[in-house]
Structures are given as C-alpha cells and as structure tokens.
C-alpha cells in the first residue's frame with residue numbers, strides 16, 4: 001500500500017557543493033542559451049526581493065491553499081537547499097510568509113521558489129533571503145495536506161527533480177540537471193566572456209554587424225524602397 005499524493009521521500013542526491021557554487025554570478029540568460037533555451041521557469045515567477053537564488057532543489061508538491069508539507073520541508077531541508085514548491089500555479093491563497101522565511105534563513109536554507117503565491121511581502125524586503133514566486137496575497141494557507149516531498153515537481157512549466165541546481169536572478173529562474181551541469185557551466189562561462197567582449201567592441205566602435213545582412217540575404221529577405 002502506498003498513500004499516493006501524501007508521501008515523503010527522505011533521501012535525495014545532491015551535486016557537489018563546489019559545482020553549485022561555480023554558477024554564482026553567471027547571468028541566467030548565459031546559462032539558458034546553453035540549454036537550447038529550455039529549462040527556464042515561466043516568466044510570471046519573479047524575484048520578490050533583490051536577492052539572487054542559487055542552490056539545490058528540495059521539492060514539495062502541495063495541495064493548493066495548503067502548506068503542511070512546506071512546513072515539514074522547512075525542518076528536513078539542508079543548508080544550501082532551495083525549497084521548490086509546486087501548488088499548480090494557484091495564486092488564490094499564499095502558501096508562505098515571513099515566519100517561514102525567517103525560520104528557513106535561520107536553518108541555512110538558500111531560498112524559496114514557489115509556483116504559487118506568498119504573503120508578508122513588506123517583511124521579506126528586510127530579509128537577506130531570496131524568494132521567487134508568482135504573486136502576493138494576504139489570503140493565507142490551511143495546514144492539512146495532502147502533498148509530497150522530494151518527488152519530481154512542475155514549477156513554471158519546468159520539471160524540477162530533487163537535487164537539481166536552481167539559479168535565479170533579475171531575469172528569472174533556470175533549472176539545471178546536475179549531470180549536465182559541468183558542461184553547461186563551461187559553455188555559460190564562454191558565453192559570458194563572449195558577451196563581455198561584445199560590450200567592449202560596442203564601446204570601441206568595432207562591433208562587426210555584417211552577420212545581420214548576411215543572414216537576411218541567406219533567408220531571402222526582400223528590401224522594398
């Protein structure tokens with residue numbers, strides 16, 4: 001017998017901390033461009049304060065309007081984990097607020113990524129703790145379940161597995177599978193360096209723009225006077 005929809009998996013595999021930390025400061029677009037432009041969560045999920053997100057996913061699937069399992073996750077997640085909460089995008093009730101944020105901070109949890117709503121937005125602005133979510137509402141949650149912990153969840157249209165690397169900044173959130181992470185890291189660093197060189201070339205007036213007309217010609221674009 002298994003209580004489908006009301007289960008907690010206690011063990012997850014986390015990638016090496018050094019690999020996770022290596023993504024620090026790399027812009028999410030530079031990462032996403034090296035994952036064929038997939039694995040970006042829905043643009044409606046936004047940073048709720050100025051802090052960037054970096055850590056490993058500790059996942060929660062929750063019934064809408066309920067945070068019993070999210071509360072349980074607060075006590076189970078390890079320092080460096082990001083609690084990723086799937087409430088199916090529901091924004092009628094918030095599932096987290098300042099009390100939970102402060103407790104998570106105290107436990108060394110690295111942030112929250114919520115496919116749903118939060119509350120206590122003003123209090124969050126004072127906290128050094130990243131929270132990304134879809135909406136803000138004062139309407140609070142119930143605490144009855146059901147829900148599941150450490151199962152694959154859906155967050156802003158992206159499947160997030162426990163242990164995935166989560167990177168969030170002003171542009172949004174990308175989800176990286178640990179097995180692909182070393183290669184993506186290397187490529188994202190190269191993209192960052194290439195874009196820095198473009199910025200420099202723009203300043204110096206030497207940026208080669210010939211590719212635009214070349215591409216238009218290849219595609220058969222017609223110019224009409």
Ligand SMILES: O=C([O-])CC(=O)C(=O)O
Pocket residue numbers: 067095096097098099100101119120140141
């Ligand atoms: O009531 C709740 O569980 C959510 C909340 O507002 C808080 O954590 O401050």
Ligand SMILES: [Mg+2]
Pocket residue numbers: 097098099119120
């Ligand atoms: Mg509150």
